[in-house]
Amino acid sequence: MSYWSDWDDEKIERHFNPRVAAPTAGDHLADFTERAAQTRQRYDMRRNISYGDHPREVYDLFPGVIGGPMHIFIHGGYWRALSKDEHSFVAPPFNAAGATVVMMNYPLCPEVTLGELVSATMRGIAHAAVRADSYGASPDRIHVSGHSAGAHLAAVAASRDWTGDKLPADLIRSATLLSGIFDPRVAMRTSINAEIGLDQSQAEQNNILTDRFRPLPHVEILLAAGGAEPDGWIRQSTDYREMFDVTRAVMLPEGANHFTLLDHVADPRADLCRAMLKLMA
Template identity: 35%
Template sequence: MKIQTEYFNQQYNARAMIPDHPYVFTRWLKDSAQVRRTQAALFDLAYGEASGERLDFFPTYRGDAPLLVFIHGGWWRSLDKSDFSFVAPAYTHAGFNVALTNYTLAPDATIAEIVLQQVRALAWLYRHAEAYDFDPQRIVVAGHSAGAHLAAMMMAAVWPAFGDDLPPDLVKAAILMSGIYDLEPVRYADFVNVDLKLGEREVDFLSPARMPQASAAPFLIAVGALESEEFRRQTGLLEQSWRAGHRMQVPLPEANHLTICDAFAQPGHPLCEASIELISSLK
């Protein structure tokens, strides 16, 4: 068990594998602050009662456009939507609205509670489509790391169970980056499970790779070639589990667990272009 714990601690501690991660986070903060100063947006819209149940909305230049919902990572216990404002411009300039969601961070919330918060966020957005002038029939989720897990859980959600007005295919497509889709190994990564407190029961109903997709929504999946074996294995696992919806894995030969977000936000990069093409394909 000790060897297993050491292995998973090493495999999943992405920051420890990226010596310049403080620089990356600082750059994200600066770029995001610049975006919030220069681009029209609505900040801290309440989608629920908890202080963490807030989202930012970046409108595009045309009405009735698709909505891209980005869910941030940080092992469900760190970071904030405002750290990722920098992802919005590439997509608003392409003609899509962008929402960035927050959630209550662990250990103040369990992963199950965080999942339900994201359900509330997407349901709130769907119900407020007219007010914010986007097309509720073209909602796309994207997520990074723990956020990719949450985005995948939105693809597995049985939406009518959360409201008679919610369609089964509320999520029309997804972009999943460097995600954790089977939580079993996280139980043994004690550097993070000290806060998450995952047990066998939680793993069973919180692992998207162990569930069917709720609809045949298409999705792109991506993982950096410089990431650990486990993050790359997790990506392959979901590809195999959700073959019907899987469209492509975008090759990222020079990306690590953090710079994949830069690729997603960079116009002209294959990951950004594939994401724009996927959203544009929705009718």
């Protein structure tokens, strides 16, 4: 029985709907959009490299130094909203450290099922990884990070045996899981599911908090959530840590909510960003 199973609807909404927990969400997202556009104007980058047939199966590329690592960032939005285009502002500190940064996009629910969304994202990661050499990055130094629903997708990547994609099993060197929603079953209890369209089968098949999604032994895992986020949401990360014996403590930047956590990712002076950069070193 999950810790949230006997919670009433009001408590579920308060803990698992980030826009309820952070009423200023709209302001943060508007700020993200502006900063992301400014980043794309200032940095050398390639937009909308296609990895599939769906119009959202694209990624942006910020080239790094020759032979440097590749850092793949996966955006959030509860599997049903947002895109890479609001998140370009997280790329600069990793690009400045020499990484080729890939900003991943994917199709959204309910146009596709969660399982189809997961499969598309894994295809996108494989597409970028296969081309790491041609992009100037080292194919042996590939790292992923994801925020919110993107953390769920990064956790899938951390557990995946990539030999089926004709890539090394140990493709992913590290995964940073930022304020992840790992158990989709709880999303079915929120009002947001009217937009996601999850059913019980899809939620159970894509529940990260099962042994099927245990990260591969070589993958370094870093977990973080906003220090001001509701306990129920933070516990998604602490439960992941306990279930999979992650040695690092969950980082909880003081005062950060679900959205401003990304400010700590984008700031090279912040402890969270520095921890992520250390994983790439």
